[in-house]
Amino acid sequence: MMKTILRWFPDGDDSVTLKEIRQIPGISGVAACLPHIPVGEIWPLDRLKSLRDEINAYGLECEVIESVNIHEDIKKGLPSRDRYIDAYIATIRNLAAIGVRCLCYNFMPVMDWIRSDLAAPAADGSTVMEYIHDTVIHMSPDQLADAMSGKARGYSLPGWEPERIRLMQADIEFYRGMTQEDYWANLKYFLDAVVPAAEQCGVALAIHPDDPPWQLFGLPKVITNAENIRRFLSLNNSRYNGLTLCSGSLSADMDNDIPAMIREFGGMGRIHFAHVRNIRHTSPVDFQECAHMSACGDLDMFEIMRAYHDVGFDGYLRPDHGRMIWGEKARPGYGLYDRALGVQYLLGIREALEKM
Numbered sequence: 001m002m003k004t005i006l007r008w009f010p011d012g013d014d015s016v017t018l019k020e021i022r023q024i025p026g027i028s029g030v031a032a033c034l035p036h037i038p039v040g041e042i043w044p045l046d047r048l049k050s051l052r053d054e055i056n057a058y059g060l061e062c063e064v065i066e067s068v069n070i071h072e073d074i075k076k077g078l079p080s081r082d083r084y085i086d087a088y089i090a091t092i093r094n095l096a097a098i099g100v101r102c103l104c105y106n107f108m109p110v111m112d113w114i115r116s117d118l119a120a121p122a123a124d125g126s127t128v129m130e131y132i133h134d135t136v137i138h139m140s141p142d143q144l145a146d147a148m149s150g151k152a153r154g155y156s157l158p159g160w161e162p163e164r165i166r167l168m169q170a171d172i173e174f175y176r177g178m179t180q181e182d183y184w185a186n187l188k189y190f191l192d193a194v195v196p197a198a199e200q201c202g203v204a205l206a207i208h209p210d211d212p213p214w215q216l217f218g219l220p221k222v223i224t225n226a227e228n229i230r231r232f233l234s235l236n237n238s239r240y241n242g243l244t245l246c247s248g249s250l251s252a253d254m255d256n257d258i259p260a261m262i263r264e265f266g267g268m269g270r271i272h273f274a275h276v277r278n279i280r281h282t283s284p285v286d287f288q289e290c291a292h293m294s295a296c297g298d299l300d301m302f303e304i305m306r307a308y309h310d311v312g313f314d315g316y317l318r319p320d321h322g323r324m325i326w327g328e329k330a331r332p333g334y335g336l337y338d339r340a341l342g343v344q345y346l347l348g349i350r351e352a353l354e355k356m
């Protein structure tokens with residue numbers, strides 16, 4: 001049975017409250033995290049228990065964590081990676097102990113998702129996140145960090161933690177000496193160490209695609225298209241080595257056919273988490289995020305939801321980034337209003353599919 005959830009950040013790091021999320025029809029829980037634990041450290045069981053209890057107190061479930069970041073030494077394949085892998089496994093065991101069933105993570109080197117503007121004006125008077133390729137490739141790491149954090153309105157930006165930004169230039173240099181094949185090998189090393197533990201305690205690992213899904217600054221990118229995702233899944237054939245299928249991230253590359261990917265990888269039982277959102281290209285490499293509705297962007301949301309329906313998807317699904325509308329002041333992409341609109345639309349499609 002598919003469950004529909006919303007992303008939420010604890011510890012006052014989110015303008016949206018659990019009380020508000022509970023009032024969105026059809027939402028069973030949240031994708032949560034502990035945003036202030038430094039990457040590489042074990043997430044303490046007592047903090048996880050209080051996180052779960054806080055969420056449960058509002059009648060919501062805490063079965064998905066998004067994300068536990070991977071220490072850069074693991075991605076670099078340094079000798080110290082074994083220590084960080086052990087810590088990652090210990091975190092997975094603690095997640096299982098509080099009832100988590102799905103862990104979203106990504107394997108992007110140095111920098112996480114990238115936009116040139118977190119609050120670009122859209123035609124309807126809202127603001128949206130925007131990616132202009134030419135702007136991004138001419139930015140220095142500092143300018144990029146500025147663009148990413150400057151409009152975050154004081155909220156932490158997942159993937160853009162200050163300690164990560166400080167090391168950015170040196171890390172970019174490091175990866176110049178690494179081939180894409182080395183990077184795949186480092187990913188496989190991580191999976192082979194972590195997947196058996198995840199399988200043993202029943203936590204499905206769900207890698208998020210690279211965003212945007214193409215090479216930037218000479219950095220290796222691996223989760224970008226169907227061919228690479230096939231390779232990723234075959235690195236470790238356990239069902240617990242799975243995907244977060246993010247329609248918005250993957251569709252930035254106009255060659256990616258999202259419903260076909262859902263049918264292929266969902267049909268294998270390897271999609272555990274669905275991020276569903278729409279984007280609107282302004283050129284083959286430039287795009288704005290937009291409202292979820294098909295008519296507002298390039299993606300056919302009915303076909304996406306139909307593909308999930310047809311493969312009997314029984315994982316977790318959430319609306320993804322929304323616009324900033326109605327004067328809301330929130331973390332970019334994660335306001336309450338547009339995500340609530342988006343999820344009702346997706347649930348409407350789903351009801352129709354089930355009754356047709």
Ligand SMILES: [Mn+2]
Nearest residue numbers: 246249275320
């Ligand atoms: Mn996503």
